[in-house]
Amino acid sequence: MSETALEPRWRGRLSVGLLLAPALLWLGALIVLPHVDLAVLSFRERVGPRHYVASLAQYRTFFIEPLYWHVFVRTAVMSVIATFLTLLLAFPIAWIIAKLARGRASSLLFMLCLIPFWVSETVRTLGWMILLRESGVLPSLLVKLGITHAPIELLYHDATIMVGLVYTSLLFMVIPLVSSLESLDNALIEAAYDLGAGGFTVLRTIVIPHAAPGITAGCIVVFMLTLGNYLTPVLLGGKSSQWFTEQIYNQFITRFNWEQGAALGFLLLALSTALVMLGLKLAGQRFGDVMRRT
Amino acid sequence: MIPSLPRPPWLRGATALYAVAFFAFLFLPLIVVAVFAFNDAPYPAPPWHGFTLDWFLGNPGKGRVGLFGDSEILGSIWTSCVVAGWVTLLAVLIGISNAFLIERGRFFGKQALSILMLAPLVIPGVILGISILAFASRVAQFADDVFGLDWDVLRPGLPLVVCGQFSYIATIATLTISARLRRFDRTLEEAALNLGASKPAVLRTIVLPYLRPALIGSAAISFLMSFADFNTTLMLVGADAPLTVTMYGRMREGASPVLNAVSLFLMLGSALLALGIMRRGARPRPG
Numbered sequence: 001m002s003e004t005a006l007e008p009r010w011r012g013r014l015s016v017g018l019l020l021a022p023a024l025l026w027l028g029a030l031i032v033l034p035h036v037d038l039a040v041l042s043f044r045e046r047v048g049p050r051h052y053v054a055s056l057a058q059y060r061t062f063f064i065e066p067l068y069w070h071v072f073v074r075t076a077v078m079s080v081i082a083t084f085l086t087l088l089l090a091f092p093i094a095w096i097i098a099k100l101a102r103g104r105a106s107s108l109l110f111m112l113c114l115i116p117f118w119v120s121e122t123v124r125t126l127g128w129m130i131l132l133r134e135s136g137v138l139p140s141l142l143v144k145l146g147i148t149h150a151p152i153e154l155l156y157h158d159a160t161i162m163v164g165l166v167y168t169s170l171l172f173m174v175i176p177l178v179s180s181l182e183s184l185d186n187a188l189i190e191a192a193y194d195l196g197a198g199g200f201t202v203l204r205t206i207v208i209p210h211a212a213p214g215i216t217a218g219c220i221v222v223f224m225l226t227l228g229n230y231l232t233p234v235l236l237g238g239k240s241s242q243w244f245t246e247q248i249y250n251q252f253i254t255r256f257n258w259e260q261g262a263a264l265g266f267l268l269l270a271l272s273t274a275l276v277m278l279g280l281k282l283a284g285q286r287f288g289d290v291m292r293r294t
Numbered sequence: 295m296i297p298s299l300p301r302p303p304w305l306r307g308a309t310a311l312y313a314v315a316f317f318a319f320l321f322l323p324l325i326v327v328a329v330f331a332f333n334d335a336p337y338p339a340p341p342w343h344g345f346t347l348d349w350f351l352g353n354p355g356k357g358r359v360g361l362f363g364d365s366e367i368l369g370s371i372w373t374s375c376v377v378a379g380w381v382t383l384l385a386v387l388i389g390i391s392n393a394f395l396i397e398r399g400r401f402f403g404k405q406a407l408s409i410l411m412l413a414p415l416v417i418p419g420v421i422l423g424i425s426i427l428a429f430a431s432r433v434a435q436f437a438d439d440v441f442g443l444d445w446d447v448l449r450p451g452l453p454l455v456v457c458g459q460f461s462y463i464a465t466i467a468t469l470t471i472s473a474r475l476r477r478f479d480r481t482l483e484e485a486a487l488n489l490g491a492s493k494p495a496v497l498r499t500i501v502l503p504y505l506r507p508a509l510i511g512s513a514a515i516s517f518l519m520s521f522a523d524f525n526t527t528l529m530l531v532g533a534d535a536p537l538t539v540t541m542y543g544r545m546r547e548g549a550s551p552v553l554n555a556v557s558l559f560l561m562l563g564s565a566l567l568a569l570g571i572m573r574r575g576a577r578p579r580p581g
Contacts, residue, residue, distance in 0.1 A: 252424050
């Protein structure tokens with residue numbers, strides 16, 4: 001209030017305009033216009049050299065070609081499973097950090113969770129490859145322990161991709177879970193316990209409802225990152241990875257079929273947005289609040 | 295359950311076991327990467343053949359090229375640094391500008407704009423990459439058709455990589471800096487103005503020093519995220535590849551302990567940066 005009182009009106013407007021320019025340039029030139037362009041690209045078909053007509057051919061191909069469908073559904077399903085597994089693995093740790101460990105121990109454990117994620121995904125994936133490949137650490141350990149006779153290839157399975165995806169996502173689940181669990185008043189749990197509730201009842205009726213915003217935030221972020229991941233599925237899954245982002249890359253960069261690639265990109269964006277919306281609706285939350293939470 | 299309630303011994307045991315297993319899972323990949331950077335064998339795989347620094351220093355006798363002799367990797371590290379430097383600079387500058395816009399400005403459509411600012415975080419990186427690639431190519435085409443100009447900047451290459459990474463890292467810088475600006479006590483600013491300070495002086499001596507931790511934090515995060523970015527970069531990269539893309543290419547070809555060696559440096563570098571930020575964050579600010 002005081003600022004506008006001190007300044008002549010037009011100066012306030014000028015400074016808003018000056019601040020608005022970079023924001024509009026950023027969002028306009030790098031986000032909005034490119035996506036409009038991508039949409040235009042996806043709705044056209046090449047009929048001759050440098051000659052295009054508007055058509056739905058790219059989307060038709062997606063629905064007719066079973067490979068695209070298959071990979072699309074597979075990516076979505078695996079991302080949902082990965083999100084769920086990440087939640088299951090991260091919840092106990094978040095509970096330990098937020099409720100069981102105290103003071104320095106708690107912040108130390110939290111720091112330990114953070115450290116691996118300061119390192120790039122490439123390095124972490126390299127670690128998994130050294131651990132899991134046929135000549136790698138775990139297969140030779142299995143042979144030494146007498147569990148398998150010859151080293152087995154642990155890379156290039158769906159389970160391997162899943163391990164990699166969950167690993168990469170853990171932090172993004174742990175942070176929102178810890179912050180939502182920390183705000184839960186222990187007295188509520190004690191009261192429930194005194195009234196005779198068992199561990200499961202407390203979890204179901206007190207902890208989960210309270211942590212719901214954190215759970216939603218974590219799940220949404222993890223799901224989006226998993227769906228859009230490229231490095232982990234491609235390197236850990238090898239030829240059998242069949243990830244949708246890989247299809248987009250192939251169309252765009254390898255085959256130079258931009259129209260098809262753009263359509264696939266939009267389908268991925270639609271899937272991501274739809275599931276995020278669904279998640280928000282189920283949890284009854286607003287987008288802005290969730291993003292600020294993470 | 296919580297500490298104030300009785301916990302059976304098996305539950306305590308299980309909790310401890312779980313925590314140990316969880317952190318082993320978390321650190322195992324990093325530990326093997328570090329360890330096999332020093333294994334005296336041409337592949338980063340067991341068994342252990344003894345300690346060597348060949349993968350750092352090189353060993354012409356055994357035909358080994360170490361990290362410090364690997365001009366492709368060294369060059370890509372430099373490329374990554376240049377890209378990250380630009381992204382950081384741009385992201386922090388626009389972060390400051392956006393923070394003031396969102397926290398102080400009053401204009402039509404502010405709500406919509408602040409929601410739109412969050413959008414880059416929910417768009418998969420691959421799609422940010424291809425959309426910027428396609429748009430840049432259309433603009434280049436347009437410039438060529440209409441003005442007969444050949445804008446190399448718009449071909450896949452480092453300027454586009456910077457744009458692609460900046461497009462979403464700007465959001466993160468904006469969120470970090472606005473969060474701090476929101477907690478700023480406006481009376482400090484008013485007091486300074488009442489005492490006769492000019493607006494630029496208030497900005498320089500009061501507001502910006504207050505924002506400093508957020509500026510440093512967002513700069514560090516921007517740098518790290520740019521350095522680690524893969525999805526967006528992969529779509530926009532030209533002849534000069536940043537480190538993540540070079541490493542990805544090598545990892546597809548096969549394994550070499552040189553990658554472990556460079557990874558070890560990445561780990562040390564990010565650990566130092568992280569510790570630096572945390573110490574700074576923990577230290578009480580003077581004044």
